[in-house]
Amino acid sequence: MLEVALRHRFGPAGFALEAAFATPPQGVTALFGPSGCGKSTILAAVAGLLRPQAGRIALDGTLLLDTATRLFLPPERRRCGMVFQDARLFPHLGVERNLRYGERRAPQDATGPGFEEVVALLGLGPLMGRRVVQLSGGERQRVALGRALLSRPRLLLMDEPLAALDAERRQEVLPFLARLRDVAGLPILYVTHALEEVDALADALVLLEGGRVLAAGPVEELTARTDLPLARRRDAGVLLGCQVAETGQDGLTRLSFPGGALLTTLPPGPPGTKLRLRLRARDIAVALAEPRDISTRNVLKARIAAIQPAPAPQEVFLDLAIGPSHLLACVTRDSVARLGLRPGLELWALVKAVTFEHRVASGEPPAASAAMG
Numbered sequence: 154m155l156e157v158a159l160r161h162r163f164g165p166a167g168f169a170l171e172a173a174f175a176t177p178p179q180g181v182t183a184l185f186g187p188s189g190c191g192k193s194t195i196l197a198a199v200a201g202l203l204r205p206q207a208g209r210i211a212l213d214g215t216l217l218l219d220t221a222t223r224l225f226l227p228p229e230r231r232r233c234g235m236v237f238q239d240a241r242l243f244p245h246l247g248v249e250r251n252l253r254y255g256e257r258r259a260p261q262d263a264t265g266p267g268f269e270e271v272v273a274l275l276g277l278g279p280l281m282g283r284r285v286v287q288l289s290g291g292e293r294q295r296v297a298l299g300r301a302l303l304s305r306p307r308l309l310l311m312d313e314p315l316a317a318l319d320a321e322r323r324q325e326v327l328p329f330l331a332r333l334r335d336v337a338g339l340p341i342l343y344v345t346h347a348l349e350e351v352d353a354l355a356d357a358l359v360l361l362e363g364g365r366v367l368a369a370g371p372v373e374e375l376t377a378r379t380d381l382p383l384a385r386r387r388d389a390g391v392l393l394g395c396q397v398a399e400t401g402q403d404g405l406t407r408l409s410f411p412g413g414a415l416l417t418t419l420p421p422g423p424p425g426t427k428l429r430l431r432l433r434a435r436d437i438a439v440a441l442a443e444p445r446d447i448s449t450r451n452v453l454k455a456r457i458a459a460i461q462p463a464p465a466p467q468e469v470f471l472d473l474a475i476g477p478s479h480l481l482a483c484v485t486r487d488s489v490a491r492l493g494l495r496p497g498l499e500l501w502a503l504v505k506a507v508t509f510e511h512r513v514a515s516g517e518p519p520a521a522s523a524a525m526g
């Protein structure tokens with residue numbers, strides 16, 4: 154677990170950071186927020202590249218920084234692997250020698266995946282004989298991930314590692330990042346602007362604004378809250394953990410979640426594959442009676458748990474309970490009045506589309522949208 158508590162101001166009237174959060178012991182914690190909210194500053198402080206005016210940082214109980222006792226571990230003793238937006242490989246060295254550089258930085262007694270294992274994990278075999286200039290942006294990032302992992306870090310810090318890539322390349326690298334997350338068994342602090350990356354990779358989220366933490370916790374929990382900036386986005390909606398139940402003869406795949414099931418058109422993997430669905434609040438409608446003779450296949454029995462304000466004054470969020478699971482639907486206040494919607498009311502939720510993200514290291518395409526209409 155990484156524990157971070159920081160206070161820092163750049164100059165008397167400059168940007169002020171005051172942030173505290175803790176990450177789970179393994180998996181990706183995304184630092185998410187608008188430009189200039191302090192994400193990279195936090196990463197720099199954790200790496201030891203910035204000495205904050207006040208703070209304490211501990212990794213699995215070991216102090217990296219404690220300004221109260223003037224403890225400041227230099228960057229090279231923190232055992233943080235870093236991956237930046239640009240791969241920062243040594244251009245004059247080939248792929249293998251870049252990777253070996255990482256390996257040489259690993260402490261003698263450190264445990265972790267070996268050279269061959271990392272090469273296989275990140276699909277680097279075919280790149281081995283190449284020079285850095287002969288690599289695509291996505292390939293460079295994969296080598297940078299390998300180099301970071303081979304230094305056997307205790308923590309990985311990633312500063313927008315996909316931001317410099319086009320959409321196609323991002324999709325190419327995402328599954329490798331997911332594999333690394335699942336195999337490395339380390340905490341990964343991951344700075345991003347892209348919700349798509351949060352959906353695909355993050356276990357926990359730290360939402361930042363103006364140098365402060367607005368909220369921190371499991372991604373599923375934070376995406377279900379209507380009081381956070383995430384709810385103001387067009388793609389606002391809950392993330393729902395699902396499992397592939399079966400693929401029927403009709404070619405539709407049944408995904409089960411606690412309390413219900415959804416049908417999708419895309420084949421998201423063999424039975425048992427775990428996925429995470431983003432159910433956008435704008436893609437969910439409600440009906441008082443079970444709708445018949447409509448094209449929407451995903452019609453779920455639900456109960457209104459709460460009605461909460463939405464960003465637009467003429468709209469609200471319905472918090473819909475389906476067994477133990479919750480969805481958010483965005484409807485107009487006019488619909489609330491016309492249908493007499495109120496907490497406790499049972500109704501039907503019509504899910505018009507889902508976006509799903511693979512959560513398992515599989516090498517399959519990580520993200521896709523499926524409309525079932």
Ligand SMILES: Nc1ncnc2c1ncn2[C@@H]1O[C@H](COP(=O)(O)OP(=O)(O)OP(=O)(O)O)[C@@H](O)[C@H]1O
Nearest residue numbers: 163167168186187188189190191192193194195346
């Ligand atoms: N060395 C510095 N001196 C003065 N101000 C700084 C310094 N480094 C960063 N800042 C300011 O601190 C604020 C936070 O910067 P930071 O890079 O942490 O934001 P960010 O959330 O990572 O932004 P982005 O998403 O655009 O990369 C910004 O207003 C920036 O201008």
